[in-house]
Ligand SMILES: Nc1ncnc2c1ncn2[C@@H]1O[C@H](COP(=O)(O)OP(=O)(O)OP(=O)(O)O)[C@@H](O)[C@H]1O
């Protein structure tokens with residue numbers, strides 16, 4: 434299958450004054466359509482940097498990013514979910530969700546926008562809170578709204594940087610299930626950074642493991658367990674231990 | 685915002701207590717001194733206040749004078765806002781622009797608006813425009829400084845969200861920077877209105893002025909009518925308080941999200 438996203442030799446070095454700090458030293462991997470790929474690696478190795486480069490918030494010094502499958506004007510589209518929900522506090526949940534939609538598709542009729550918003554509110558169980566403001570929501574609800582906002586533009590790939598790490602275990606579990614379900618329903622592709630091996634193995638088709646700084650891809654681990662996965666399954670636990678060892682070895 | 689609750693009434697009561705004490709002492713001293721040129725009796729002040737539509741000292745009525753002053757202050761304030769907000773957005777948005785403009789702004793800012801009076805008369809002649817200029821000078825800087833601060837305080841992450849959706853610079857300004865900075869800008873407007881209202885007395889000292897609360901106060905001073913001055917001061921104070929209350933209520937209503945994001 435043709436990849437939705439293909440990274441080829443991404444290099445990034447930060448330069449503050451004279452000091453140069455190499456972060457990424459040639460990252461290459463592909464993400465296929467409808468795949469959930471998790472990126473893991475020691476803290477500070479450059480995971481956020483990589484995601485920001487793919488999302489267009491930073492630029493790479495070298496390397497190529499190619500994306501296929503764009504939205505209708507042919508522009509490849511990515512959307513991003515941050516660790517802090519980053520919702521606009523002055524907009525209602527509804528207006529937050531359609532924010533990117535209004536920007537990226539000019540002059541979309543209001544009924545069209547409403548239709549899209551309703552289905553996303555439904556998908557993320559936020560229908561009753563459409564007219565609430567972010568500060569009136571719980572942490573998990575805010576993050577769901579943030580996911581809905583990103584999904585609204587029908588991105589070819591959804592980038593998420595530790596999206597659930599600020600949430601409690603139960604909420605986190607709920608949202609992990611939702612990612613898997615959204616992939617089923619909307620055929621979305623996910624590229625997600627996480628620190629939590631259990632989370633990665635629970636949702637990912639493949640885990641990309643980066644080495645310590647400057648980062649290169651040290652392993653790509655396919656997870657062949659069937660969904661829904663069981664965190665108490667001995668095979669699950671075996672993989673979890675393996676992943677933990679692999680990351681610890683890189684730090 | 686709930687303006688009337690038990691707690692609020694109690695708080696208003698506390699504030700009112702001192703006002704009552706001040707009024708009683710004023711009246712006490714006035715009775716002791718028995719000199720209208722030092723302390724006019726409260727009754728005389730209130731009798732001026734209680735006939736707001738009657739001509740005062742052979743001129744306009746209190747209401748007309750008040751409307752005149754409000755018109756000047758509102759016009760000056762709105763003109764100042766119309767220049768200061770766009771300029772502040774521009775300065776806050778570009779560090780480079782700030783480097784060029786900041787020294788000039790910091791030098792002009794501490795100059796008391798009334799110091800502009802001779803220039804004002806020379807440039808705009810005697811009359812409404814000169815008064816506007818002086819009030820506008822007073823109102824301008826609080827709005828400008830707060831707008832710059834507000835823009836620079838907008839969370840970078842919000843701007844990044846706009847960027848991930850390919851927002852143009854203008855779209856970022858319209859959908860993120862302006863709404864994100866608005867609570868601070870609003871606070872600037874509140875401070876600015878207070879300053880503009882304070883400037884009105886000074887501005888109406890311009891020669892050739894024939895109406896307004898500031899004018900009335902100066903005119904009454906020439907005629908030794910201290911009870912009219914007292915009445916004028918009370919109106920200025922009460923309107924100032926009212927405007928401030930409105931701005932605060934607006935703040936609560938419009939920017940309830942602030943500090944809770
Ligand atoms: N704007 C920047 N300027 C200079 N150095 C930076 C900048 N952003 C990141 N870095 C450096 O690049 C390296 C990678 O940072 P990055 O945030 O991508 O790591 P990360 O893998 O996401 O870490 P964590 O797991 O802790 O979130 C770090 O050493 C960091 O100090």
Ligand SMILES: [Mg+2]
Nearest residue numbers: 480481482594
């Ligand atoms: Mg990170």
